[in-house]
Amino acid sequence: MKFNPKLLFLALIVAGVSLGGRAAGLAENFTQTTTLAVFAGVIATTLFFWERRVAAAFIGVSILVATHAMTLHTILKATELDIIFFLVGMMIVVGVLKDLGFLTWVIQSIINRRNMTGASFTAILCVLSAVLASVVDEVSSIVVVLALVFQVCDTLKLRPHPFVLIAVMATNIGSSATMLGNPVGIFIGNKAGLTFSQFLVGATPVAAVSLMVTLALAIVWFRKDIRSMTLAMARHRRMGLGPVLQIPYKTGLCILLVTVSVIAFHHQIEHMLALGGEENKNAFLIMTPLIMAGVLMIWRPHRARHYVEKDVEWWTLLFFMLLFAIAGSLNEQGITRNLANSLTSHVTGGPTGMIPFVLVIASLGSAFVDNIVFVAAFTPVIQSLVERAGEYSVLWWALLFGACFGGNITVVGSTANIVASGLLEKHGHHPVRFGTWIRLGAIVGGTTALVAWAMLVLLPTPRPAAAGGPGTGAETVAPAGADMPSLNE
Amino acid sequence: MKQKNDLRLTAYFDVGDILPHCGELERDEIVRKLVTDIYKSGRVPPNGIDETVAAVLSRESEGSTVIMDGLAVPHARIEGLAGPRMAVATSERGVVWPGEDSPVHVVFLLLIPRDKPALYLQILRALTSALKDDATLRVVASMTNAGDIHRFFESGKAYLPRYITAADIMSRDFLTLKDTDTLQTCVDTFIRHQVGEVAVLDRDGDLKGVVRAGELLRVCLPEYLLWMNDLTPIANFEPFAQVLENERRTWLSEILVKDFPVAEPDTPAVQVAGEMTRYKSSKCYVREGGKLVGIVRLPKFLNKIFRE
Numbered sequence: 069m070k071f072n073p074k075l076l077f078l079a080l081i082v083a084g085v086s087l088g089g090r091a092a093g094l095a096e097n098f099t100q101t102t103t104l105a106v107f108a109g110v111i112a113t114t115l116f117f118w119e120r121r122v123a124a125a126f127i128g129v130s131i132l133v134a135t136h137a138m139t140l141h142t143i144l145k146a147t148e149l150d151i152i153f154f155l156v157g158m159m160i161v162v163g164v165l166k167d168l169g170f171l172t173w174v175i176q177s178i179i180n181r182r183n184m185t186g187a188s189f190t191a192i193l194c195v196l197s198a199v200l201a202s203v204v205d206e207v208s209s210i211v212v213v214l215a216l217v218f219q220v221c222d223t224l225k226l227r228p229h230p231f232v233l234i235a236v237m238a239t240n241i242g243s244s245a246t247m248l249g250n251p252v253g254i255f256i257g258n259k260a261g262l263t264f265s266q267f268l269v270g271a272t273p274v275a276a277v278s279l280m281v282t283l284a285l286a287i288v289w290f291r292k293d294i295r296s297m298t299l300a301m302a303r304h305r306r307m308g309l310g311p312v313l314q315i316p317y318k319t320g321l322c323i324l325l326v327t328v329s330v331i332a333f334h335h336q337i338e339h340m341l342a343l344g345g346e347e348n349k350n351a352f353l354i355m356t357p358l359i360m361a362g363v364l365m366i367w368r369p370h371r372a373r374h375y376v377e378k379d380v381e382w383w384t385l386l387f388f389m390l391l392f393a394i395a396g397s398l399n400e401q402g403i404t405r406n407l408a409n410s411l412t413s414h415v416t417g418g419p420t421g422m423i424p425f426v427l428v429i430a431s432l433g434s435a436f437v438d439n440i441v442f443v444a445a446f447t448p449v450i451q452s453l454v455e456r457a458g459e460y461s462v463l464w465w466a467l468l469f470g471a472c473f474g475g476n477i478t479v480v481g482s483t484a485n486i487v488a489s490g491l492l493e494k495h496g497h498h499p500v501r502f503g504t505w506i507r508l509g510a511i512v513g514g515t516t517a518l519v520a521w522a523m524l525v526l527l528p529t530p531r532p533a534a535a536g537g538p539g540t541g542a543e544t545v546a547p548a549g550a551d552m553p554s555l556n557e
Numbered sequence: 558m559k560q561k562n563d564l565r566l567t568a569y570f571d572v573g574d575i576l577p578h579c580g581e582l583e584r585d586e587i588v589r590k591l592v593t594d595i596y597k598s599g600r601v602p603p604n605g606i607d608e609t610v611a612a613v614l615s616r617e618s619e620g621s622t623v624i625m626d627g628l629a630v631p632h633a634r635i636e637g638l639a640g641p642r643m644a645v646a647t648s649e650r651g652v653v654w655p656g657e658d659s660p661v662h663v664v665f666l667l668l669i670p671r672d673k674p675a676l677y678l679q680i681l682r683a684l685t686s687a688l689k690d691d692a693t694l695r696v697v698a699s700m701t702n703a704g705d706i707h708r709f710f711e712s713g714k715a716y717l718p719r720y721i722t723a724a725d726i727m728s729r730d731f732l733t734l735k736d737t738d739t740l741q742t743c744v745d746t747f748i749r750h751q752v753g754e755v756a757v758l759d760r761d762g763d764l765k766g767v768v769r770a771g772e773l774l775r776v777c778l779p780e781y782l783l784w785m786n787d788l789t790p791i792a793n794f795e796p797f798a799q800v801l802e803n804e805r806r807t808w809l810s811e812i813l814v815k816d817f818p819v820a821e822p823d824t825p826a827v828q829v830a831g832e833m834t835r836y837k838s839s840k841c842y843v844r845e846g847g848k849l850v851g852i853v854r855l856p857k858f859l860n861k862i863f864r865e
Binding site: 166167168172175218219316371496 | 782784785787791795796816
């Protein structure tokens with residue numbers, strides 16, 4: 069059998085992280101070192117052997133149990149089933165929206181537009197990608213938006229690559245705007261104890277400004293392609309961009325609005341139902357997609373099985389569960405506490421000083437590893453810091469924006485990027501080259517990270533309600549580092 | 558790639574299996590005589606003579622086995638046969654072959670083991686290489702001595718190829734369209750000839766791609782419309798209306814599929830099968846120097862390998 073050099077890299081990473089962790093004092097005994105090695109091994113597998121990530125996670129979890137790093141009970145507790153349920157429910161709701169023609173209507177309503185230019189199409193594409201990603205998930209959003217891009221570019225005989233890149237980058241940015249957009253969002257929101265509306269207040273303005281900056285960058289970067297599109301649209305005006313159809317959309321729109329509205333008011337509903345305390349944290353936020361999915365499947369029983377079997381990404385969710393469990397083992401073994409100690413002793417400036425540090429680390433990490441992997445790894449560290457002082461909660465936002473915006477840097481930076489590359493190939497185009505992607509990705513990723521840094525430092529950010537149940541604690545809004553002295557000071 | 562084998566045709570028949578100048582005999586009599594000769598030579602098929610003759614004539618009744626002017630290859634696949642067996646008959650005046658306008662001058666009777674699907678095609682190729690034209694065939698037919706005939710095949714180019722190629726199994730008759738043709742011409746061709754796929758050539762006659770009825774449907778029904786479970790909003794074929802409106806202005810180059818199974822004439826047949834499987838296609842286009850020279854069609858391919 070031919071030797072795969074990636075195996076050597078994987079082994080080097082595992083050995084480097086384990087020995088480095090030991091030397092840095094993160095792992096002090098055999099169990100901690102094994103935990104660190106398992107974690108590094110699973111992350112490196114997602115980097116080098118993407119298709120084998122679930123297999124690696126299975127083996128990783130088994131090693132953790134066998135070496136007493138975790139028990140079966142703690143593994144099950146760490147799988148974050150609440151988040152998995154939320155994602156299952158949302159995937160079913162999105163499946164129903166697709167089935168009812170709502171997403172077709174979204175595309176059709178743009179194709180039906182007359183007098184578009186390359187610039188206006190780019191602006192619409194950016195906004196649509198971001199908005200759609202913020203209310204359905206980023207993967208569903210990119211599939212819909214790229215269907216639009218392919219329809220328009222195939223009709224106009226244009227290269228779709230620039231518009232695919234624009235759509236993907238806007239999708240990654242838009243996915244950070246709400247808890248619904250990205251598994252990272254619901255994971256961080258839930259871990260931080262943020263309500264939907266708190267998340268919205270903290271994330272949407274940053275995402276909106278970043279989107280505008282990205283749109284401006286894209287218009288400059290792809291000015292030639294946008295000009296070509298304008299000319300092609302003018303030539304094609306009489307024939308249109310596709311079949312002009314009237315697609316019924318009201319039912320789908322109602323379902324989406326009801327789902328988002330109930331989620332938006334989950335905090336108030338929890339209060340009404342007296343669902344308080346740590347055990348019921350964000351209970352209605354998690355349950356709403358399940359309730360909606362249940363109602364929709366009762367309404368459409370003949371399609372229910374299709375929704376559950378085809379629209380839910382079980383493979384991905386299984387990976388998430390195992391990954392969360394493996395990341396949980398870092399916390400269980402006290403490795404994240406050691407890392408938090410190390411960070412607070414090395415990074416000066418308190419929470420404000422740590423914002424750029426977390427942003428950069430999360431951006432670079434997410435550029436090469438799936439962002440949920442990175443967030444799952446980093447979350448226990450931030451939890452440890454927040455337990456010491458509430459002001460560190462601003463780092464949740466830095467982690468969110470770093471993970472989502474950093475996903476734009478490379479072609480493997482987020483699931484949306486990988487799906488987009490696959491769709492390009494499926495439509496008979498060569499995928500965007502790594503170098504082409506990284507040139508624009510680094511500029512967009514870097515610029516948007518700067519925007520996030522500035523806004524996190526200058527504007528107040530919501531903090532989770534104090535423990536004791538919804539509505540009982542003050543929902544503090546404070547500018548970053550205003551100004552609790554850092555642990556160093 | 559080395560295509561030549563060291564195995565000659567004469568490995569499968571001896572001088573005793575050759576019947577020169579079979580004179581006034583008719584087809585069925587020649588078949589029986591040749592089968593009987595094979596039995597006499599000792600390497601006997603497990604079936605009886607009558608059964609073997611019936612198998613050869615049964616295959617003959619399904620379609621003529623005349624593979625080129627003056628050359629017939631009556632054959633049968635026999636269960637349990639240890640190796641191929643051949644016998645040869647010649648007639649300078651020619652034998653009347655049912656279903657054929659011209660007389661047959663050389664008859665190769667061929668019995669092949671059922672579990673050697675490619676052997677028949679390999680032997681056919683060796684035969685057509687050895688008897689490459691009418692003049693050579695006539696020379697063989699005029700030989701009066703079995704030994705001379707055997708020597709001819711012993712010293713000539715009658716080697717079995719190592720494997721059968723795309724050229725052995727392709728059809729040379731096919732429909733084509735030009736990339737400057739319109740969608741209207743394409744639709745008309747699909748309907749008139751009841752086909753679902755046609756090769757498209759450019760101005761220089763080079764193969765540019767194929768148009769498929771399925772692809773045409775995809776143009777009419779973009780993927781995002783098929784996300785809907787209920788297609789009643791387009792029940793009156795509204796998306797087709799626009800395509801219809803533009804069919805005279807849409808060039809085939811716009812809906813061309815450029816990713817399709819392709820082979821060279823000397824590509825091994827098994828690789829052709831692999832290409833068709835990979836592309837989930839029932840056709841593989843054979844081109845030489847950019848020009849389309851033939852098409853391997855799955856039904857014919859299966860027939861050649863499993864039945865013929």
